[in-house]
Amino acid sequence: MESKNLSSCEDFSVAGSFFSPIEKKPSPPSVIVIGGGISGIAAARALTNASFKVILLESRDRIGGRVHTDYSFMCPVDMGASWLHGVCNENSLAPFIRLLGLKLYRTSGDNSILYDHDLESFALFGMDGQQVPQELVIKVGEAFEKILKETMKVRDEHLDDMSVLQAISIVLDKHPELRQEGLAYEVLQWYICRMEAWFAADVDAISLKNWDQEHVLTGGHALMVQGYNPLIEALAGDLNIRLNHRVTKIVQRCNLVIVTVEGGTNFVADAAIITVPLGVLKANLIEFEPKLPDWKLSAISDIGVGIENKVALRFSAVFWPNVEVLGVVAPISHACGYFLNLHKATGNPVLVYMAAGSFAVELEKLSDGEAVNFVMLQLKNILPHATRPAQYLVSRWGSDINSLGSYSCDLVGKPADLYERFRAPVDNLYFAGEAASIDHSGSVHGAYSSGISAAEDCQRRLQMQYGISDLLKIVFRGEMSEIIVPLQISRM
Structure with missing residues (x-):
């Protein structure tokens, strides 16, 4: 579909546009959500439930x-996010997990020093097998654990930030x-x-000042036995979602937003x-x-x-x-392995073999077959009777054009207010996602x-703009939290 040239505030009747602002302003207000991850779905769900006119544009x-459950093994395998971090009522996803009867x-x-595994769950092997x-x-x-506690004293003694690796050396x-x-x-x-796996970054790049500042919820950590997909599908429900719509340009003009996707189609909203x-x-x-x-821009950078x-x-x-983790120890962290x-x-x-930081970058340079061969060499070194896999999957989050990385992390020497600035709106543009979560990034x-917070911020602005009060009800945050169903947890 061809779009018209948008030259003035009075010429927004665009072929393929979401709304036609030359008509009387629509009521309720209109919002375009860009990105169909769980954050975008949460925002779109909240606003749709409040009778906003919402469209969600997703490039994939x-x-x-980055929450992706693959079923090609004839069983669910999360190739992106796997864990629920914080098995407790305070976790914002707990109501949905209860309602859907999902097992954890x-x-x-x-108190796990490794964050998502207890010490007794490992079987570690040397390079000699x-x-x-x-x-x-x-x-x-x-x-x-004692070393990490001592790094806190190093932080107190030094005004300038440094890497966790440098602090460990001190x-x-x-x-x-x-x-x-x-x-x-x-x-x-x-x-x-394992610490590098938590941050998805090398220990010589992780900020000493900020590495332990995340607010980790209580209750420990749990895998989604059925994968995350049932939760994603339930939240998405009947939302107005357009797949294969890659956004290339966003224009702010006259209290409106014009969003252009590949191919030239424009969508317009408040x-x-x-x-x-x-x-x-x-x-x-x-x-x-503009x-x-x-x-x-500096926050993004x-x-x-x-x-x-x-x-x-x-x-x-x-x-x-029959252990949760098979590990390979080595003289340097990059040579260590984790299944x-x-x-x-x-x-x-x-x-599932997991690689993080620069090691993960190097792994992406291999073909799928080469990556599997590399991993199998490690496995056969510790378990000589290991058989060849019947099937395999390889993720490439760093080179995937739709992600270009896994999740955010704190680098050495950066300001402390980055996440606040990243999530802050720019007029009628709102920002959400794991990197926009101040307390629970990643x-x-x-x-x-x-996503819910961005929807609420957007609501307040549009309420003032339209003179509407109490328009938005966050149904999935309020009503569902009243449903008292126990979480289904194994390995208590």
Whole structure:
């Protein structure tokens, strides 16, 4: 469809446009949501439930964004987000999980030094294929916890920010009794590898000032046994969603927003909520007219984007130990390996190899077959009787044009108010997504909550603009939270 040249405030009757503003202003107000991840779906759902006129534009041929459950193994495998971080009533997704009867598999309690796994859930192996004694795994884990606590003192003693790796080096110089030797040193490197997986970034890039400032909910962490897709589909419901609509330009003019997609079609509304991944904004794949203000551009530039990738392997039969994690320790963190055992949680014969930071970037340079061969070499080194996988899946979040990264992270030396500036609106443009969550960045519930918050901010502006009061009712935040159904959790 061809669009007309938008030359004035009186010429917005555009072929293919969402609304035709030359007519009398529509009531209720109109909003375009850009991005069909859980944040965009949350915003669109809230506004649609309030009888706004809403359209959601998604560049992919599916919804969910970086929350993606694959079913090609004939069982659900989350190739993006996997965990519910915070198994508690305070988690904004808990009401939906209860209502839908989705099962959770708890992988840690509140005090896990590795955040999403408890110490006893590991079986670690050396490069020689020999299993590391569990007593040593626990001993080094406790030492690592002490090291991290000492880095807090280093932070207090230094005005300038530094990397967590540099702080660890300072701690070990001050406390040589915490140094590890031989196999214990390799186990320590594995713990650092797991820390890098949490932030999807290398430890020499993680900010000492901010690494532990995230508000982690209580209740530990759990895998979504049936994957995240049932939740995404339920939230999306009957929303007006346009797939394969890649936004290329956003124009603000005369209290309206004009959104252009590939092919030239324009959509016009009173406001827009932008929920595309931070990596997409960093790459300037969307043109803004007028340009975004400097305070917004600097926030987009300074927030880091980490990369974590998965190689999922389905086997004909289970040949590995009945533990949640199979790990390979090594002299450097980048050489360490980590397999998540989905059979333990779901009963399906699937292992998922996980790589983060620069290691994940290197993995994306390999073909799918080469990546699988690399992973299988690690697996056969610790389990010589390992069989070839019947099927495999390889994620590439860093090079995927729709994401260009996995989730946000705090880099060394950056201002503390970045997330506040990133989520702040620019007139009738609102920003949401995991990177717009001040307290819960990098999480699914943080992305969801930020979508709801953006919808509320948008509501307030349009209420004033239209002279409407109490227009918006966030149905899924209020009414559903009253449903008292216990969460279905295994491995208590």
